[in-house]
């Protein structure tokens with residue numbers, strides 16, 4: 421019977437094959453007090469025809485308070501790469517659901533980024549502001565190391581390059597490290613560059629020329645990615661209008677670029693007669709209301725999971741709005757950190773991120789030819805690469 425790491429107790433799957441977890445987790449002590457079904461890991465009802473999660477690992481170290489879940493969706497193209505999210509989830513169910521979704525998304529993102537990497541992700545349950553410690557991160561590093569290279573970690577919400585350096589003291593499979601430790605540094609540099617490439621391809625599909633010159637682009641969120649995207653857009657000759665909930669970020673932008681227009685919020689941005697809407701804040705900004713109010717011709721931004729639900733992609737297509745799939749155009753960041761595995765070279769990573777232009781173009785062409793929304797075409801292309809290239813590992817190379 422399987423044993424949850426660190427619990428010292430045995431568990432058994434229930435008769436439907438669901439994955440059982442500890443109720444209330446490690447704070448109850450070493451004895452299992454109860455087991456409940458949280459989700460159907462082995463048969464997640466995902467869209468698409470790709471493989472299901474290969475491996476989901478629960479990691480616990482009671483002394484440091486570490487409770488982590490590492491999910492490996494696919495290693496068809498190589499070791500799974502994806503960040504570690506440190507977040508105060510309301511429940512273990514929520515953490516598990518998040519890591520399952522995020523790891524699948526990484527497999528698709530890495531496949532379309534042309535990387536020889538599969539998709540995985542990890543979550544650490546807790547508040548990074550109060551629960552993060554050297555010992556906890558190093559305990560986590562030992563669990564990642566125990567996977568022997570099947571999973572490479574990186575930064576995500578709640579974790580930073582400095583944390584990766586700490587994890588790397590126990591583990592060889594870490595990217596997103598500080599420049600001082602040979603890392604790629606801030607991945608938003610190539611994320612923004614890649615979004616700009618995707619937007620150029622979108623402009624070409626919509627207006628015939630791969631440029632934003634003379635177009636009005638609305639950027640929602642001018643954080644690490646958004647403010648860099650604004651720089652690319654201004655350089656290309658676009659008119660830019662922004663909104664951000666952080667007044668300091670807005671003032672900083674205005675001080676540097678007084679020509680950038682500012683509006684109060686997302687509603688005002690959507691109403692600002694924009695040609696392109698670039699969501700660069702949080703996910704889910706395109707819900708039914710926004711999708712029906714949007715006057716822009718193109719949606720292309722850095723935020724993850726921009727569509728509130730899958731039906732939005734059809735709504736946008738029906739209204740003649742071109743949606744550049746988020747995980748395709750925002751893959752510059754993972755391209756940047758993945759390059760660390762070879763020994764980081766910024767120019768090489770940038771050259772690869774330039775390819776986002778061609779990939780986006782190919783997705784639009786495929787979507788038009790097959791009469792499907794670009795998001796569906798992107799999923800199909802990613803699955804095709806995972807299947808075609810992944811299959812080659814079955815060719816025997818001799819001993």
Ligand SMILES: NC(=O)c1ccc[n+]([C@@H]2O[C@H](COP(=O)([O-])OP(=O)(O)OC[C@H]3O[C@@H](n4cnc5c(N)ncnc54)[C@H](O)[C@@H]3O)[C@@H](O)[C@H]2O)c1
Nearest residue numbers: 607608611641643644645664665666700701722723724753
């Ligand atoms: N940083 C990367 O390399 C990277 C890579 C891939 C995807 N992403 C995604 O891109 C998005 C932005 O990432 P980031 O690194 O720039 O984060 P960030 O935290 O630096 O910036 C986000 C900005 O959005 C603003 N914001 C939040 N809610 C808002 C709202 N309702 N309206 C307007 N502005 C709002 C914040 O004030 C902040 O300035 C996220 O969805 C992230 O997951 C980032």
